[in-house]
Amino acid sequence: MKPDTHDCALTAAERSLREIVEAGATNKVLRKEKLSDTIVLFELDNPLIARNAVAGQFVVVRPNTLGERIPLTISDADKVRGTITIIFQVVGRTTMELARIKEGECVPDVCGPLGTPSEIENYGTAICVGGGVGIAFLRPITKALKEAGNEVITILGAREKSLLILENEMRELSDELILTTDDGSYGIKGVVTGPIKEMLDSGRKIDYIFAIGPMPMMRAVAETTRPYGVKTVVSLDPIMINGTGMCGGCRVTVGGQTKFTCVDGPDFDGHEVDWDELKIRKAYYFAEEQAAKEMAAKEEN
């Protein structure tokens, strides 16, 4: 049996959970950074989410009281400071509205951590592939894979140099870093699948590949590795509303089975994903999204 004093101290520490929980979270933007012209970083005050967040999980965010709920991968969680970091690319109305929130202001709604954590183990040699803003989401997974003992090769790709974010952070986390840009303005000219194929063809032993980024990139990675039979996990981002398995808006077909990305994912076996269906489903509200984007752009000016 533990001594009384210890119990008391423990209780005091634990009571603080009730206090934290009862107080809720402010979601105050403690730090706002522009990582590129279109990519924004927020460090948010949310000790509740920071406590339990692990690599691969996401939050659902709403930028204002009329706004849409969108999923954003948690890029970093600081348990000591009680903060989480989210990084997003301004692509449409909701991200434009989110980007308008200033340092010191609060994001009205942030809910998480959601989704099933990534399966992290010592696979041997792992390639972490990140495209565009997906690089931000790759960071916690790369870190976790490295900590689990993997030899980590990181391949980052972007359209052009200015969109290639977090280079230094990712270099520190990786045993080897390869950069590609579509226009050749930095690193290897071309797309991420080039170096992957080269490595696989060279006979180098690759045990695990994790890819996160735009859907066409993840699909291309999965198609590249398919003939080699290397396990390839992708992190999907379909249209999502609720994030807790309530609506099924984020349905994807994986291995012939319908899965809810929000609770069964977001990580799935890239070789099993029905990419054609996902592409169609992601475009469900394309017309509406375009109209909303134009409207928001007008507001901006």
Add this chain to the structure above:
Amino acid sequence: MSRIKERQPMPQQPAEERIKNFLEVALGYSEEQALAEAQRCLSCKKKPCVEGCPVMVDIPEFVALAAEGKFLEAAASLKKNNSLPAICGRVCPQEEQCEKFCLLGKTGQPVAIGRIERFVADYEALHSNGNIGEYEGPKDPMLAKYGVAVVGSGPAGLTVAGDLAKMGYSVTIFEALHDTGGVLRYGIPEFRLPRNILNREIEYVQSLGAKIVKNVVIGKTVTIDELLSGGFDAVFVATGAGAPQMMNIPGENLNGVLSGNEWLTRINLMRAFRFPEYGTPLKKPKKVAVIGAGNTAMDCTRTALRVGAEEVAIVYRRSRAEMPARAEEIENAEHEGVKFHLLTNPIRFIGDDKGWLVSMECLKMELGEPDDSGRRRPVPIPGSEFIMEVDTAIIAIGQTPNPLIRTTTEGLKTTRWGGIVIDEATGMTSIPGVFAGGDAVTGAATVITAMGAGKIAAKGIDKYIREKYGLPVPSEEPVQEESKGNGQNP
């Protein structure tokens, strides 16, 4: 003495008007109507109506007060047992509960108890200037040091929170969504339950002292175990039945096929019918099939009409007699122009080359022998396949409890289909200190049964905490309600 056999009719927005707006369909009684209807009550001694009420409202008492025009007193009487009367007056299936047992129903129409309840609750809201009536603060302020976590701000959660706050406990409600009310907000459309009424009832529970923390998913943000070890003395799980059942037939993931939950969440919670003012988009449907025939299905049809659909139909594999929705809701849908394709079962969704739903292949059914549910089993008629053109199909064939808590709480006993197992007398689950109620236990049921479960669990939680800390059990408190419970008072 001759009594009026017929109840006061409920004034309604005309069908051709109301399908163009989201305003409330039923307009509510006038004061004269409420008086006249309340005066139909026989005030019978046996109070059979009370037995039909899952939260045991003293119906003859509040109806008698209403009959004298003492509407504020009537509201106070109602609120002794029911924290959410304006909601219950609107969405309870009274025909299967209190009104089913009304003596007047034997020879004519039963007293319209629900409509009087609604009037009284609305009257109070209008005339009490925002104060909360009879409430004089918590019964025992000493209980404030004991914390109870309530998971979910739907009807069961609100009931438990209200009751425990009245006793004096510190209650924190955790809501996963960004807004409160659970199914009352994301599920029930505002033309059946206006948002100001819902907000008012939730504010009432908050005014009793319950705190609501939104955007917290218990099981993800914080687990039940963490709540218990982190300073909460008891947890009440009221997470509802929010996981949609799909049909598992080909083509279900085509664009244009949605779950009833997604359809209703987009419209009710996210207010997509006001896109682009609101951020969540909605594809305007033309020809809609809603599969299923429960209350959710009816809500889906009627919202589809209101967002401008040209043709809306229910597709149901059994016959009219087996439709689980309230008669009133079926009637409302019918008046608004919803078609009913009964004894019809979709077997395949068909898309165009771009992946959009264009039609549905269906089979005609006939009724065979009764199944486990006691309803006659629908049997396909061979060779009866036909094609129904639709651009939107909404699947509303039922919801099951969300597995998030079940899968993250070790030792929590659940049934085969995922319902949480409880002790019926106290609401306690297989884990000491963890209680549950509402749809999370029963599967999708009604608002009032969830509230009834909340009442029982609030008493169970009080008893549990008192026993845990050796606190005296107050003698007077529950007696009043329990003596009414047996319905056998002389």
